[in-house]
Amino acid sequence: MLTIPKKFVDDMIDHAKSESPLECCGILAGKEETVTHIYKMKNTENDPDKYFMEPKEQFVAIKDMRAKGIDMLAIYHSHPHSPARPSGVDIKLAFYPDAIYIIVSLMDAAKPVIKGFLIKEGKVEETAIKIN
Amino acid sequence: MPVKVKIPTPLRKLTANKGEVEVDGKTIGEMIENLEKSYPGLKERLCDEAGAIRRFVNVYINEEDIRFMQGKDTSLKDGDEVSIIPAIAGGNIN
Numbered sequence: 001m002l003t004i005p006k007k008f009v010d011d012m013i014d015h016a017k018s019e020s021p022l023e024c025c026g027i028l029a030g031k032e033e034t035v036t037h038i039y040k041m042k043n044t045e046n047d048p049d050k051y052f053m054e055p056k057e058q059f060v061a062i063k064d065m066r067a068k069g070i071d072m073l074a075i076y077h078s079h080p081h082s083p084a085r086p087s088g089v090d091i092k093l094a095f096y097p098d099a100i101y102i103i104v105s106l107m108d109a110a111k112p113v114i115k116g117f118l119i120k121e122g123k124v125e126e127t128a129i130k131i132n
Numbered sequence: 133m134p135v136k137v138k139i140p141t142p143l144r145k146l147t148a149n150k151g152e153v154e155v156d157g158k159t160i161g162e163m164i165e166n167l168e169k170s171y172p173g174l175k176e177r178l179c180d181e182a183g184a185i186r187r188f189v190n191v192y193i194n195e196e197d198i199r200f201m202q203g204k205d206t207s208l209k210d211g212d213e214v215s216i217i218p219a220i221a222g223g224n225i226n
Contacts, residue, residue, distance in 0.1 A: 023223070025220065027220075041220075045221075045223070047223070049223050049224035050221070050222070050223030050224070051221060051222055051223060052219060052220075052221040053219065053220040053221065055190040055197055055199070055217075055219065056197055058190065058217065058219075058220060059190065059192055059195075059197070059215070059217060062217065075220050077222060079224075082224065086222070087222065087223065087224045088224075089222050089223045089224060090222035090223070093188060093219070093221045093222050093223075094222070095140075095142050095188070095218035095219070095220075096141070096142065096218065096220070097141075097142060098141060
């Protein structure tokens with residue numbers, strides 16, 4: 001099960017709030033199933049219903065992970081005003097079947113909801129996340 | 133004029149699980165045609181029906197994004213390393 005230290009969960013929520021009403025996006029990386037690094041990335045879409053990770057930043061992050069010997073474990077983005085479940089476009093554009101897609105929903109701003117999903121060939125399966 | 137092409141995990145089923153392949157090509161466009169000859173099906177994943185590189189595919193030569201060079205017409209030289217990296221994107225509407 002993917003384990004995310006609470007500080008990184010707080011970082012994702014802070015990132016989502018700071019970008020709201022736009023979506024935020026980023027990468028969680030680590031070893032085995034434990035997150036050790038967060039990459040808060042730039043969303044190039046100026047639209048509250050879309051995200052597109054800035055390609056150069058993505059490339060730099062991938063090289064950094066390679067250099068550190070860590071793996072991309074999860075990809076996160078926020079849904080500022082909709083539930084924590086993948087949209088049709090999220091599913092269509094899920095090109096990383098080995099990564100867990102995390103959605104941070106701010107629909108209830110007082111109680112952000114975080115859920116993880118595996119998305120493989122159009123099929124979505126919620127996966128449990130351990131926060132410690 | 134061989135260049136090294138880094139293949140992302142989701143496309144490796146088309147390259148017999150190879151994460152890096154070598155192909156010839158004077159430009160990115162030629163390289164894609166040669167990739168298709170060796171690994172049929174790859175071009176369709178990289179390019180749309182009109183032949184343009186798909187919006188959700190990022191292609192880099194060494195450190196540079198080809199969008200900020202000459203796209204498919206960008207020249208390649210011996211020993212260049214090309215990285216194909218699927219975009220990370222999504223949203224509620226197209």
